[in-house]
Amino acid sequence: MNNKSHQNIRAVCAQAIFNVLEEGQSLSATLTALSYQIANKDKALVQEICFGVMRVLPELNFYIHSLMSKVLTGKNRILHYLLLVGIYQILYTRIPEHAAVGETVNAVNTLKKTQLKGLINGVLREFLRQQASLQQTFTQDSKQQNQQTLHPSWLLTRLKQAYPQQWQTIVNANNQKPPMWLRVNLNQYSVSEYQQLLVEQQIESDSFPELPSALRLLSPVGVNKLPYFDEGAVTVQDLSAQYAAYLLAPQNGEHILDMCAAPGGKTTHILEVAPKAQVLAVDIDPSRVKRIGENLARLKQQAEVKVGDGLTPENWCKGRSFDRILLDAPCSATGVIRRHPDIKWLRRDSDIAQLTELQHAILTNIWSYLKTGGTLVYATCSILPDENKLQIERFLQENTSAKLQGELKQFLPTENGGDGFFYAILKKHS
Numbered sequence: 077m078n079n080k081s082h083q084n085i086r087a088v089c090a091q092a093i094f095n096v097l098e099e100g101q102s103l104s105a106t107l108t109a110l111s112y113q114i115a116n117k118d119k120a121l122v123q124e125i126c127f128g129v130m131r132v133l134p135e136l137n138f139y140i141h142s143l144m145s146k147v148l149t150g151k152n153r154i155l156h157y158l159l160l161v162g163i164y165q166i167l168y169t170r171i172p173e174h175a176a177v178g179e180t181v182n183a184v185n186t187l188k189k190t191q192l193k194g195l196i197n198g199v200l201r202e203f204l205r206q207q208a209s210l211q212q213t214f215t216q217d218s219k220q221q222n223q224q225t226l227h228p229s230w231l232l233t234r235l236k237q238a239y240p241q242q243w244q245t246i247v248n249a250n251n252q253k254p255p256m257w258l259r260v261n262l263n264q265y266s267v268s269e270y271q272q273l274l275v276e277q278q279i280e281s282d283s284f285p286e287l288p289s290a291l292r293l294l295s296p297v298g299v300n301k302l303p304y305f306d307e308g309a310v311t312v313q314d315l316s317a318q319y320a321a322y323l324l325a326p327q328n329g330e331h332i333l334d335m336c337a338a339p340g341g342k343t344t345h346i347l348e349v350a351p352k353a354q355v356l357a358v359d360i361d362p363s364r365v366k367r368i369g370e371n372l373a374r375l376k377q378q379a380e381v382k383v384g385d386g387l388t389p390e391n392w393c394k395g396r397s398f399d400r401i402l403l404d405a406p407c408s409a410t411g412v413i414r415r416h417p418d419i420k421w422l423r424r425d426s427d428i429a430q431l432t433e434l435q436h437a438i439l440t441n442i443w444s445y446l447k448t449g450g451t452l453v454y455a456t457c458s459i460l461p462d463e464n465k466l467q468i469e470r471f472l473q474e475n476t477s478a479k480l481q482g483e484l485k486q487f488l489p490t491e492n493g494g495d496g497f498f499y500a501i502l503k504k505h506s
């Protein structure tokens with residue numbers, strides 16, 4: 077795309093946030109769709125603003141509701157989101173105030189609402205005048221206690237119930253920017269060898285003794301900065317997600333089903349651990365399935381890749397059976413809120429029961445394709461017991477051929493550590 081199609085980036089941010097909060101689109105998907113409007117040099121700032129607004133949304137809304145007697149609605153709703161973009165920059169970026177306000181006010185023209193330029197300018201300037209007292213009210217007023225957690229109340233209720241001692245730590249971890257973890261391809265480099273390559277690029281990292289492949293970068297970088305990324309030397313993958321392939325313990329020559337596999341983060345790890353395993357990777361979403369192929373190609377790995385529904389395996393794997401199955405089930409993603417803060421505003425309490433039923437149905441359908449003596453690893457990036465512990469307890473009660481191996485693993489998100497994740501290893505007996 078040429079530069080002419082690049083827009084005022086504050087306007088693009090307001091549009092992206094509108095698409096998430098009014099249209100229910102995921103932030104990553106909407107930013108991909110809008111990316112042709114954003115110059116490469118601006119991409120990091122757009123990400124920073126949009127993800128940041130999602131992270132602190134209740135705080136920004138509190139300021140706007142304090143400053144305006146009537147919030148913007150209807151055809152002018154997009155300007156409400158532009159105001160969030162403006163205030164976020166003032167509070168959370170190093171952009172000088174005058175530039176943050178000036179650029180945000182200019183975006184009103186791009187959004188073809190020129191008649192409201194004065195209003196947007198006025199609200200932002202009033203915010204600058206009242207900033208200190210508004211911030212104090214937000215952080216200290218006991219009426220704002222729920223809002224201060226920056227989480228929706230339905231999720232807070234569930235977290236408090238499940239983790240009466242830890243919910244605050246979870247909420248704090250969810251409100252941080254996520255660390256960037258790498259999975260080193262041990263077929264190419266040891267962790268210490270790759271760390272050395274990183275040092276040569278002035279990229280600092282920590283290793284993590286518990287997992288042989290994991291490295292945490294002290295500050296995130298674009299993948300184009302990672303040595304030999306295109307040659308498959310490393311994959312970007314959170315620490316907790318890296319347990320999946322080790323718990324599955326695939327062996328060369330075995331038949332493995334990677335169910336709900338897209339975009340293939342765990343498929344490629346399975347093949348790094350057992351390069352001669354016969355892997356079938358299946359996912360319901362054709363556009364995401366394409367990305368499994370791209371990831372396999374980067375790592376020069378072979379697998380059978382199919383679009384298929386976990387609810388109807390008879391349509392795509394009739395007559396086959398597997399030594400091991402990884403079911404990385406669709407879930408609330410409540411363990412990865414710090415990576416996808418839009419989840420807080422896209423999910424509804426009622427989604428949890430629906431997801432729990434979907435997970436149960438996929439697990440039950442897929443179980444009959446596991447050989448006797450085989451292993452199934454059930455995984456989610458959720459921290460809610462309904463999708464995890466209670467799900468597995470119900471399955472064990474209903475299926476006498478299933479036995480739990482080892483303990484259930486519920487990882488909670490930790491600051492600078494891994495995401496929230498859950499694993500259960502199930503063995504099939506006759």
Ligand SMILES: C[S@@+](CC[C@H](N)C(=O)[O-])C[C@H]1O[C@@H](n2cnc3c(N)ncnc32)[C@H](O)[C@@H]1O
Binds near residue numbers: 364405
């Ligand atoms: C947690 S993501 C998988 C991440 C992947 N395993 C990885 O490591 O890269 C869950 C996946 O489940 C897929 N999915 C949702 N419902 C499904 C269904 N009924 N059958 C198959 N896949 C489904 C989604 O398209 C999504 O890609």
